[in-house]
Amino acid sequence: MNFEQRQLVVPGTLLAEGKYEAGFNVYRDADKYFASIVGLADLRNDLVSVIPLRGCYLPQPGDIVIGKVIECIPTAWMLDIRSPYQGVLFASEFLSKPLNPMREEARKYLDVGEMVIASVIAFDRTRNPSLSCRDHNLGKIQRGTVIDVDATRVPRIIGKKGSMIGMLKKESNTQIMVGQNGRVWISGKTRDEEAYVAAAVRKIADEAHTSGLTDRIREYLVSNRR
Amino acid sequence: MTTEKLISDDGIRNDGRKLDELRKIKFEIGVLKNTDGSAYVEWGRTKILVGVMGPRESHPKHLAMPDKARIDAFYRMASFSVEEWKSPAPSRRETELSKVIREALGPAVFTEYFPRTSIDIFIEVLQADGSTRCAAISAASLALVDAGIPMRDLVASIAVGKVEGQLVLDVQDKEDKEGESDMPMAYMPSKNAVTLLQMDGQITHDEFLRSIELLKKGCLDVYKMQKEAIEAHFKVNESNTEEA
Numbered sequence: 001m002n003f004e005q006r007q008l009v010v011p012g013t014l015l016a017e018g019k020y021e022a023g024f025n026v027y028r029d030a031d032k033y034f035a036s037i038v039g040l041a042d043l044r045n046d047l048v049s050v051i052p053l054r055g056c057y058l059p060q061p062g063d064i065v066i067g068k069v070i071e072c073i074p075t076a077w078m079l080d081i082r083s084p085y086q087g088v089l090f091a092s093e094f095l096s097k098p099l100n101p102m103r104e105e106a107r108k109y110l111d112v113g114e115m116v117i118a119s120v121i122a123f124d125r126t127r128n129p130s131l132s133c134r135d136h137n138l139g140k141i142q143r144g145t146v147i148d149v150d151a152t153r154v155p156r157i158i159g160k161k162g163s164m165i166g167m168l169k170k171e172s173n174t175q176i177m178v179g180q181n182g183r184v185w186i187s188g189k190t191r192d193e194e195a196y197v198a199a200a201v202r203k204i205a206d207e208a209h210t211s212g213l214t215d216r217i218r219e220y221l222v223s224n225r226r
Numbered sequence: 227m228t229t230e231k232l233i234s235d236d237g238i239r240n241d242g243r244k245l246d247e248l249r250k251i252k253f254e255i256g257v258l259k260n261t262d263g264s265a266y267v268e269w270g271r272t273k274i275l276v277g278v279m280g281p282r283e284s285h286p287k288h289l290a291m292p293d294k295a296r297i298d299a300f301y302r303m304a305s306f307s308v309e310e311w312k313s314p315a316p317s318r319r320e321t322e323l324s325k326v327i328r329e330a331l332g333p334a335v336f337t338e339y340f341p342r343t344s345i346d347i348f349i350e351v352l353q354a355d356g357s358t359r360c361a362a363i364s365a366a367s368l369a370l371v372d373a374g375i376p377m378r379d380l381v382a383s384i385a386v387g388k389v390e391g392q393l394v395l396d397v398q399d400k401e402d403k404e405g406e407s408d409m410p411m412a413y414m415p416s417k418n419a420v421t422l423l424q425m426d427g428q429i430t431h432d433e434f435l436r437s438i439e440l441l442k443k444g445c446l447d448v449y450k451m452q453k454e455a456i457e458a459h460f461k462v463n464e465s466n467t468e469e470a
Contacts, residue, residue, distance in 0.1 A: 008457055008461065012378060034416065052374060054371070055374030086283060
Protein backbone atom coordinates (compact mmCIF):
# COMPACT_ATOMS: atom_id res chain seq x y z
CA MET A 1 0.00 0.00 0.00
CA ASN A 2 1.36 3.31 -1.10
CA PHE A 3 -1.00 5.86 0.44
CA GLU A 4 -2.64 6.99 3.64
CA GLN A 5 -6.35 6.31 4.06
CA ARG A 6 -8.38 9.16 2.49
CA GLN A 7 -5.35 10.73 0.84
CA LEU A 8 -6.01 12.96 -2.19
CA VAL A 9 -4.80 11.19 -5.33
CA VAL A 10 -4.68 12.16 -9.01
CA PRO A 11 -4.98 9.95 -12.11
CA GLY A 12 -1.85 7.87 -12.51
CA THR A 13 -0.95 7.79 -8.82
CA LEU A 14 0.49 4.40 -7.86
CA LEU A 15 -1.74 3.17 -5.05
CA ALA A 16 -0.54 -0.33 -4.29
CA GLU A 17 1.64 -3.14 -5.53
CA GLY A 18 1.12 -6.86 -5.07
CA LYS A 19 -1.91 -8.82 -3.91
CA TYR A 20 -4.83 -6.44 -3.96
CA GLU A 21 -8.13 -6.05 -5.74
CA ALA A 22 -9.08 -3.10 -7.94
CA GLY A 23 -12.25 -1.31 -6.79
CA PHE A 24 -13.97 1.75 -8.20
CA ASN A 25 -11.84 4.23 -10.13
CA VAL A 26 -8.74 2.07 -9.89
CA TYR A 27 -7.06 0.22 -12.74
CA ARG A 28 -4.49 -2.52 -12.72
CA ASP A 29 -1.33 -2.75 -14.78
CA ALA A 30 0.51 -6.07 -14.14
CA ASP A 31 0.58 -6.17 -10.31
CA LYS A 32 0.39 -2.41 -9.86
CA TYR A 33 -2.76 -0.49 -9.00
CA PHE A 34 -3.26 3.10 -10.14
CA ALA A 35 -5.90 5.75 -9.54
CA SER A 36 -7.84 6.73 -12.66
CA ILE A 37 -9.65 9.74 -11.27
CA VAL A 38 -9.10 12.55 -8.79
CA GLY A 39 -10.40 11.55 -5.38
CA LEU A 40 -9.65 10.11 -1.97
CA ALA A 41 -7.85 6.76 -1.83
CA ASP A 42 -9.46 4.06 0.24
CA LEU A 43 -8.42 0.53 1.25
CA ARG A 44 -10.85 -1.98 2.67
CA ASN A 45 -10.04 -5.72 2.91
CA ASP A 46 -7.45 -5.63 0.10
CA LEU A 47 -9.87 -3.70 -2.09
CA VAL A 48 -8.24 -0.51 -3.32
CA SER A 49 -10.65 2.15 -4.53
CA VAL A 50 -10.85 5.89 -5.04
CA ILE A 51 -13.79 7.90 -3.73
CA PRO A 52 -14.40 10.34 -6.57
CA LEU A 53 -14.39 14.10 -6.11
CA ARG A 54 -15.45 14.69 -9.70
CA GLY A 55 -17.26 12.50 -12.15
CA CYS A 56 -20.35 12.08 -14.25
CA TYR A 57 -23.33 9.92 -13.41
CA LEU A 58 -23.53 6.49 -15.04
CA PRO A 59 -26.96 4.87 -14.68
CA GLN A 60 -27.30 1.58 -12.81
CA PRO A 61 -30.43 -0.57 -12.93
CA GLY A 62 -32.49 0.16 -9.82
CA ASP A 63 -31.29 3.75 -9.37
CA ILE A 64 -33.88 6.45 -8.75
CA VAL A 65 -33.14 9.44 -10.98
CA ILE A 66 -34.76 12.80 -11.63
CA GLY A 67 -34.95 13.62 -15.33
CA LYS A 68 -36.00 16.60 -17.39
CA VAL A 69 -37.96 16.00 -20.58
CA ILE A 70 -36.01 17.29 -23.57
CA GLU A 71 -37.83 15.62 -26.43
CA CYS A 72 -41.23 14.04 -27.06
CA ILE A 73 -41.31 11.27 -29.65
CA PRO A 74 -44.53 9.42 -30.65
CA THR A 75 -44.54 6.80 -27.90
CA ALA A 76 -41.70 7.86 -25.61
CA TRP A 77 -39.89 10.77 -24.02
CA MET A 78 -36.18 11.52 -23.97
CA LEU A 79 -34.98 12.68 -20.57
CA ASP A 80 -31.87 14.57 -19.59
CA ILE A 81 -30.58 12.70 -16.55
CA ARG A 82 -27.24 14.55 -16.22
CA SER A 83 -25.40 11.60 -17.64
CA PRO A 84 -23.50 11.06 -20.89
CA TYR A 85 -26.54 9.07 -22.03
CA GLN A 86 -30.11 10.37 -22.30
CA GLY A 87 -32.80 8.34 -20.60
CA VAL A 88 -35.71 6.86 -22.57
CA LEU A 89 -39.10 6.73 -20.90
CA PHE A 90 -41.56 4.68 -22.93
CA ALA A 91 -45.22 5.63 -22.71
CA SER A 92 -46.00 2.12 -21.48
CA GLU A 93 -43.70 2.73 -18.50
CA PHE A 94 -45.35 6.02 -17.64
CA LEU A 95 -49.06 5.76 -18.40
CA SER A 96 -51.46 3.21 -16.98
CA LYS A 97 -53.26 2.84 -20.31
CA PRO A 98 -51.73 2.31 -23.76
CA LEU A 99 -50.99 5.40 -25.81
CA ASN A 100 -52.12 5.34 -29.41
CA PRO A 101 -49.85 7.74 -31.30
CA MET A 102 -52.41 8.03 -34.12
CA ARG A 103 -55.01 9.51 -31.76
CA GLU A 104 -53.08 11.49 -29.19
CA GLU A 105 -49.72 13.09 -28.70
CA ALA A 106 -47.25 12.06 -26.02
CA ARG A 107 -46.84 15.77 -25.29
CA LYS A 108 -50.32 15.83 -23.80
CA TYR A 109 -49.07 13.86 -20.79
CA LEU A 110 -45.52 15.09 -20.47
CA ASP A 111 -44.11 18.15 -22.17
CA VAL A 112 -40.59 19.37 -22.79
CA GLY A 113 -39.14 20.96 -19.65
CA GLU A 114 -41.19 18.96 -17.17
CA MET A 115 -39.40 16.94 -14.50
CA VAL A 116 -39.95 13.27 -13.78
CA ILE A 117 -38.85 10.98 -10.97
CA ALA A 118 -38.11 7.58 -12.49
CA SER A 119 -36.12 4.44 -11.87
CA VAL A 120 -33.56 2.93 -14.23
CA ILE A 121 -34.69 -0.49 -15.42
CA ALA A 122 -31.88 -1.37 -17.83
CA PHE A 123 -28.60 0.07 -19.00
CA ASP A 124 -25.53 -1.48 -20.61
CA ARG A 125 -23.95 1.48 -22.50
CA THR A 126 -24.79 -0.02 -25.90
CA ARG A 127 -28.27 1.48 -25.70
CA ASN A 128 -29.60 4.44 -23.82
CA PRO A 129 -30.84 3.72 -20.30
CA SER A 130 -34.52 2.88 -20.16
CA LEU A 131 -36.54 4.37 -17.35
CA SER A 132 -39.77 3.48 -15.66
CA CYS A 133 -42.30 5.29 -13.50
CA ARG A 134 -44.28 2.20 -12.55
CA ASP A 135 -43.70 2.26 -8.84
CA HIS A 136 -44.57 4.13 -5.71
CA ASN A 137 -43.48 7.77 -5.49
CA LEU A 138 -42.40 7.84 -9.13
CA GLY A 139 -43.87 10.00 -11.86
CA LYS A 140 -44.18 13.60 -12.94
CA ILE A 141 -43.13 16.26 -10.46
CA GLN A 142 -46.11 18.53 -9.77
CA ARG A 143 -44.75 20.88 -7.15
CA GLY A 144 -41.64 21.73 -5.17
CA THR A 145 -38.08 22.66 -6.06
CA VAL A 146 -35.45 20.67 -7.94
CA ILE A 147 -31.78 21.52 -7.49
CA ASP A 148 -28.64 20.13 -9.12
CA VAL A 149 -25.60 19.03 -7.15
CA ASP A 150 -22.51 17.04 -8.16
CA ALA A 151 -23.50 13.37 -8.56
CA THR A 152 -20.41 12.30 -6.60
CA ARG A 153 -21.90 13.99 -3.50
CA VAL A 154 -25.14 11.97 -3.48
CA PRO A 155 -23.91 9.35 -0.97
CA ARG A 156 -23.08 12.14 1.47
CA ILE A 157 -26.51 13.77 1.11
CA ILE A 158 -28.11 10.44 1.94
CA GLY A 159 -25.57 9.64 4.67
CA LYS A 160 -24.75 6.35 6.36
CA LYS A 161 -27.98 4.31 6.43
CA GLY A 162 -29.86 7.47 5.45
CA SER A 163 -28.75 9.41 8.53
CA MET A 164 -28.29 12.74 6.77
CA ILE A 165 -31.46 12.70 4.70
CA GLY A 166 -33.46 11.40 7.66
CA MET A 167 -32.23 14.33 9.74
CA LEU A 168 -33.00 16.78 6.91
CA LYS A 169 -36.59 15.54 6.62
CA LYS A 170 -37.12 15.54 10.37
CA GLU A 171 -35.68 18.97 11.07
CA SER A 172 -37.24 20.74 8.10
CA ASN A 173 -40.63 19.06 7.76
CA THR A 174 -40.29 18.81 3.98
CA GLN A 175 -40.45 15.93 1.53
CA ILE A 176 -37.07 15.23 -0.07
CA MET A 177 -36.11 12.83 -2.85
CA VAL A 178 -32.49 12.43 -3.88
CA GLY A 179 -31.88 11.18 -7.40
CA GLN A 180 -28.69 9.16 -7.86
CA ASN A 181 -27.91 11.47 -10.77
CA GLY A 182 -27.38 14.44 -8.47
CA ARG A 183 -30.81 16.03 -8.63
CA VAL A 184 -32.68 16.69 -5.42
CA TRP A 185 -36.40 17.31 -5.20
CA ILE A 186 -37.63 19.26 -2.18
CA SER A 187 -41.27 19.91 -1.44
CA GLY A 188 -42.41 21.98 1.52
CA LYS A 189 -45.32 24.17 2.54
CA THR A 190 -43.74 27.40 1.31
CA ARG A 191 -41.08 28.46 -1.17
CA ASP A 192 -39.01 29.90 1.68
CA GLU A 193 -38.96 26.55 3.40
CA GLU A 194 -37.80 24.85 0.20
CA ALA A 195 -35.14 27.51 -0.35
CA TYR A 196 -33.46 27.02 3.00
CA VAL A 197 -33.48 23.24 2.68
CA ALA A 198 -31.98 23.65 -0.81
CA ALA A 199 -29.25 25.83 0.71
CA ALA A 200 -28.58 23.13 3.31
CA VAL A 201 -28.31 20.46 0.59
CA ARG A 202 -25.85 22.63 -1.35
CA LYS A 203 -23.88 23.09 1.84
CA ILE A 204 -23.68 19.31 2.28
CA ALA A 205 -22.43 18.94 -1.30
CA ASP A 206 -19.79 21.64 -0.82
CA GLU A 207 -18.50 20.30 2.49
CA ALA A 208 -19.05 16.63 1.69
CA HIS A 209 -15.68 15.41 2.92
CA THR A 210 -15.40 17.32 6.19
CA SER A 211 -16.10 15.80 9.59
CA GLY A 212 -18.98 16.63 11.92
CA LEU A 213 -21.11 17.63 8.97
CA THR A 214 -24.44 16.20 10.15
CA ASP A 215 -24.32 18.25 13.34
CA ARG A 216 -23.36 21.41 11.50
CA ILE A 217 -26.22 20.98 9.03
CA ARG A 218 -28.64 20.38 11.90
CA GLU A 219 -27.50 23.64 13.53
CA TYR A 220 -27.84 25.38 10.21
CA LEU A 221 -31.43 24.16 9.79
CA VAL A 222 -32.41 25.04 13.34
CA SER A 223 -30.96 28.53 13.12
CA ASN A 224 -32.72 29.20 9.80
CA ARG A 225 -36.09 27.88 10.90
CA ARG A 226 -38.63 30.30 12.11
CA MET B 227 17.58 40.93 -38.18
CA THR B 228 19.37 41.90 -35.02
CA THR B 229 22.74 40.50 -34.11
CA GLU B 230 21.61 40.03 -30.52
CA LYS B 231 22.76 36.70 -29.14
CA LEU B 232 20.14 34.35 -27.70
CA ILE B 233 22.57 32.63 -25.34
CA SER B 234 25.32 34.54 -23.56
CA ASP B 235 28.86 33.18 -23.21
CA ASP B 236 28.18 32.00 -19.65
CA GLY B 237 25.12 29.98 -20.75
CA ILE B 238 22.32 32.37 -19.84
CA ARG B 239 19.42 32.84 -22.28
CA ASN B 240 18.11 36.22 -23.30
CA ASP B 241 15.25 36.00 -20.78
CA GLY B 242 17.63 35.22 -17.93
CA ARG B 243 17.08 31.46 -17.78
CA LYS B 244 19.70 28.73 -17.67
CA LEU B 245 19.76 26.27 -20.58
CA ASP B 246 17.66 23.65 -18.76
CA GLU B 247 15.46 26.04 -16.81
CA LEU B 248 11.69 26.25 -17.30
CA ARG B 249 9.72 29.44 -17.52
CA LYS B 250 7.46 30.36 -14.64
CA ILE B 251 4.39 28.11 -14.92
CA LYS B 252 1.11 28.63 -13.11
CA PHE B 253 -1.84 26.23 -13.47
CA GLU B 254 -5.33 26.97 -12.29
CA ILE B 255 -8.24 24.49 -12.27
CA GLY B 256 -12.00 24.93 -12.37
CA VAL B 257 -12.04 28.47 -13.74
CA LEU B 258 -15.12 28.14 -15.95
CA LYS B 259 -18.72 27.61 -14.88
CA ASN B 260 -20.40 26.33 -18.03
CA THR B 261 -17.99 23.51 -18.82
CA ASP B 262 -17.63 20.12 -17.14
CA GLY B 263 -13.97 20.77 -16.47
CA SER B 264 -11.59 23.64 -17.10
CA ALA B 265 -8.04 24.84 -16.58
CA TYR B 266 -6.00 27.94 -17.20
CA VAL B 267 -2.25 28.10 -17.62
CA GLU B 268 0.27 30.91 -17.65
CA TRP B 269 3.46 29.51 -19.07
CA GLY B 270 5.86 32.44 -19.13
CA ARG B 271 4.07 34.85 -21.41
CA THR B 272 1.95 32.11 -22.99
CA LYS B 273 -1.61 32.16 -21.66
CA ILE B 274 -4.13 29.43 -22.48
CA LEU B 275 -7.65 28.65 -21.35
CA VAL B 276 -9.01 25.10 -21.73
CA GLY B 277 -12.59 23.89 -21.30
CA VAL B 278 -13.75 20.28 -21.47
CA MET B 279 -17.32 19.22 -22.26
CA GLY B 280 -18.41 15.64 -21.87
CA PRO B 281 -18.61 12.76 -22.04
CA ARG B 282 -21.88 13.68 -23.74
CA GLU B 283 -24.00 12.54 -26.68
CA SER B 284 -21.94 12.72 -29.81
CA HIS B 285 -23.01 15.31 -32.36
CA PRO B 286 -23.09 14.71 -35.27
CA LYS B 287 -24.34 11.25 -34.39
CA HIS B 288 -22.72 9.41 -37.30
CA LEU B 289 -19.27 10.18 -35.87
CA ALA B 290 -20.05 8.36 -32.63
CA MET B 291 -18.08 5.15 -32.20
CA PRO B 292 -19.86 2.03 -30.93
CA ASP B 293 -17.00 0.92 -28.67
CA LYS B 294 -15.45 4.09 -27.29
CA ALA B 295 -15.78 7.81 -26.79
CA ARG B 296 -14.62 10.18 -29.49
CA ILE B 297 -12.12 12.78 -28.31
CA ASP B 298 -12.09 16.04 -30.16
CA ALA B 299 -9.81 19.01 -29.59
CA PHE B 300 -10.44 22.52 -30.87
CA TYR B 301 -7.28 24.60 -30.73
CA ARG B 302 -7.89 28.25 -31.49
CA MET B 303 -5.74 31.32 -31.28
CA ALA B 304 -7.26 34.66 -30.42
CA SER B 305 -6.66 37.40 -32.96
CA PHE B 306 -4.70 39.34 -30.35
CA SER B 307 -2.62 36.39 -29.20
CA VAL B 308 0.36 37.10 -31.46
CA GLU B 309 2.34 40.24 -32.27
CA GLU B 310 0.90 40.55 -35.76
CA TRP B 311 -2.90 40.35 -35.90
CA LYS B 312 -4.03 36.80 -36.60
CA SER B 313 -6.99 36.30 -38.90
CA PRO B 314 -9.92 34.89 -36.91
CA ALA B 315 -10.57 32.32 -39.61
CA PRO B 316 -9.33 28.82 -38.69
CA SER B 317 -5.87 28.33 -40.15
CA ARG B 318 -4.14 25.20 -41.39
CA ARG B 319 -1.86 25.37 -38.36
CA GLU B 320 -4.77 25.43 -35.91
CA THR B 321 -6.40 22.43 -37.57
CA GLU B 322 -3.13 20.53 -37.43
CA LEU B 323 -2.50 21.39 -33.78
CA SER B 324 -6.04 20.31 -32.91
CA LYS B 325 -5.28 16.90 -34.39
CA VAL B 326 -1.90 16.66 -32.71
CA ILE B 327 -3.31 17.59 -29.28
CA ARG B 328 -6.23 15.19 -29.66
CA GLU B 329 -3.84 12.36 -30.41
CA ALA B 330 -1.48 13.32 -27.58
CA LEU B 331 -4.29 13.14 -25.02
CA GLY B 332 -6.18 10.17 -26.47
CA PRO B 333 -3.93 7.42 -25.07
CA ALA B 334 -4.35 8.78 -21.53
CA VAL B 335 -8.14 8.66 -21.48
CA PHE B 336 -10.19 5.51 -20.82
CA THR B 337 -12.39 6.19 -23.83
CA GLU B 338 -13.80 2.65 -23.73
CA TYR B 339 -15.73 3.54 -20.54
CA PHE B 340 -18.05 5.81 -22.49
CA PRO B 341 -18.98 4.25 -25.84
CA ARG B 342 -20.99 6.38 -28.30
CA THR B 343 -20.20 9.64 -26.54
CA SER B 344 -17.85 12.47 -27.32
CA ILE B 345 -15.41 14.40 -25.17
CA ASP B 346 -14.70 17.86 -26.51
CA ILE B 347 -11.63 19.84 -25.49
CA PHE B 348 -11.74 23.54 -26.30
CA ILE B 349 -8.39 25.30 -26.24
CA GLU B 350 -8.26 29.07 -26.48
CA VAL B 351 -4.81 30.59 -26.81
CA LEU B 352 -5.06 34.09 -25.39
CA GLN B 353 -1.40 34.98 -25.71
CA ALA B 354 1.25 33.02 -27.55
CA ASP B 355 4.96 33.02 -26.78
CA GLY B 356 6.14 29.63 -27.96
CA SER B 357 5.33 26.09 -26.78
CA THR B 358 1.58 26.67 -27.04
CA ARG B 359 0.95 23.04 -27.91
CA CYS B 360 2.89 21.89 -24.85
CA ALA B 361 1.10 24.30 -22.56
CA ALA B 362 -2.23 23.35 -24.15
CA ILE B 363 -1.69 19.61 -23.66
CA SER B 364 -0.57 20.06 -20.06
CA ALA B 365 -3.52 22.30 -19.22
CA ALA B 366 -6.00 20.12 -21.12
CA SER B 367 -5.06 17.08 -19.06
CA LEU B 368 -5.88 19.09 -15.93
CA ALA B 369 -9.21 20.13 -17.41
CA LEU B 370 -9.95 16.44 -18.08
CA VAL B 371 -9.17 15.65 -14.45
CA ASP B 372 -11.51 18.44 -13.38
CA ALA B 373 -14.24 16.97 -15.58
CA GLY B 374 -13.84 13.67 -13.69
CA ILE B 375 -12.92 11.70 -16.79
CA PRO B 376 -11.02 8.49 -15.98
CA MET B 377 -7.42 8.62 -17.18
CA ARG B 378 -4.37 6.40 -17.04
CA ASP B 379 -2.11 9.27 -16.10
CA LEU B 380 -1.67 13.01 -16.43
CA VAL B 381 -0.04 14.11 -19.66
CA ALA B 382 2.83 16.54 -19.21
CA SER B 383 4.42 18.22 -22.18
CA ILE B 384 7.44 20.38 -22.95
CA ALA B 385 9.76 21.24 -25.84
CA VAL B 386 13.51 21.19 -26.35
CA GLY B 387 15.14 23.37 -28.98
CA LYS B 388 18.55 23.79 -30.47
CA VAL B 389 19.68 27.37 -30.35
CA GLU B 390 23.10 28.58 -31.42
CA GLY B 391 24.36 25.01 -31.27
CA GLN B 392 23.12 24.30 -27.76
CA LEU B 393 20.12 22.36 -26.49
CA VAL B 394 17.66 24.45 -24.48
CA LEU B 395 14.62 23.34 -22.48
CA ASP B 396 11.23 25.04 -22.77
CA VAL B 397 11.53 26.96 -26.01
CA GLN B 398 10.10 30.46 -26.13
CA ASP B 399 8.86 32.13 -29.29
CA LYS B 400 12.11 33.94 -30.16
CA GLU B 401 14.22 30.82 -29.71
CA ASP B 402 11.75 28.82 -31.78
CA LYS B 403 11.88 31.27 -34.69
CA GLU B 404 15.60 31.94 -34.70
CA GLY B 405 16.85 28.59 -33.44
CA GLU B 406 17.90 25.59 -35.49
CA SER B 407 15.38 23.08 -34.25
CA ASP B 408 12.35 22.53 -32.04
CA MET B 409 11.18 19.24 -30.54
CA PRO B 410 8.01 19.05 -28.44
CA MET B 411 7.14 15.94 -26.48
CA ALA B 412 4.10 14.84 -24.45
CA TYR B 413 4.72 12.21 -21.83
CA MET B 414 2.85 10.14 -19.23
CA PRO B 415 5.41 10.01 -16.41
CA SER B 416 4.07 7.17 -14.29
CA LYS B 417 3.58 4.99 -17.39
CA ASN B 418 6.89 6.10 -18.93
CA ALA B 419 5.01 6.48 -22.22
CA VAL B 420 5.47 9.11 -24.90
CA THR B 421 2.20 10.24 -26.51
CA LEU B 422 3.58 12.96 -28.78
CA LEU B 423 6.97 13.52 -30.32
CA GLN B 424 7.54 16.00 -33.11
CA MET B 425 10.60 17.67 -34.50
CA ASP B 426 11.51 20.21 -37.09
CA GLY B 427 14.94 21.51 -38.04
CA GLN B 428 18.07 19.44 -37.91
CA ILE B 429 19.91 17.77 -35.05
CA THR B 430 22.39 14.93 -34.80
CA HIS B 431 21.58 11.49 -33.41
CA ASP B 432 23.57 12.26 -30.28
CA GLU B 433 21.69 15.51 -29.78
CA PHE B 434 18.42 13.64 -30.22
CA LEU B 435 19.28 11.24 -27.42
CA ARG B 436 20.32 14.09 -25.15
CA SER B 437 17.12 15.94 -26.06
CA ILE B 438 14.99 12.99 -24.97
CA GLU B 439 16.68 12.95 -21.56
CA LEU B 440 16.16 16.68 -21.23
CA LEU B 441 12.52 16.38 -22.33
CA LYS B 442 11.82 13.69 -19.74
CA LYS B 443 13.32 15.83 -17.02
CA GLY B 444 11.26 18.82 -18.17
CA CYS B 445 8.05 16.77 -18.34
CA LEU B 446 8.63 15.54 -14.79
CA ASP B 447 8.95 19.14 -13.62
CA VAL B 448 5.68 20.02 -15.37
CA TYR B 449 4.06 16.88 -13.92
CA LYS B 450 5.02 17.99 -10.43
CA MET B 451 3.42 21.38 -11.00
CA GLN B 452 0.26 19.76 -12.41
CA LYS B 453 -0.06 17.60 -9.31
CA GLU B 454 0.48 20.58 -7.04
CA ALA B 455 -2.23 22.49 -8.89
CA ILE B 456 -4.71 19.62 -8.47
CA GLU B 457 -3.88 19.25 -4.79
CA ALA B 458 -4.19 22.98 -4.17
CA HIS B 459 -7.54 23.16 -5.98
CA PHE B 460 -9.21 20.18 -4.36
CA LYS B 461 -7.80 20.73 -0.87
CA VAL B 462 -9.16 24.28 -0.87
CA ASN B 463 -12.50 23.09 -2.13
CA GLU B 464 -12.85 20.40 0.48
CA SER B 465 -12.19 22.69 3.43
CA ASN B 466 -14.36 25.40 1.93
CA THR B 467 -17.07 26.51 4.33
CA GLU B 468 -18.62 29.22 2.16
CA GLU B 469 -21.87 28.74 0.26
CA ALA B 470 -21.60 28.22 -3.46
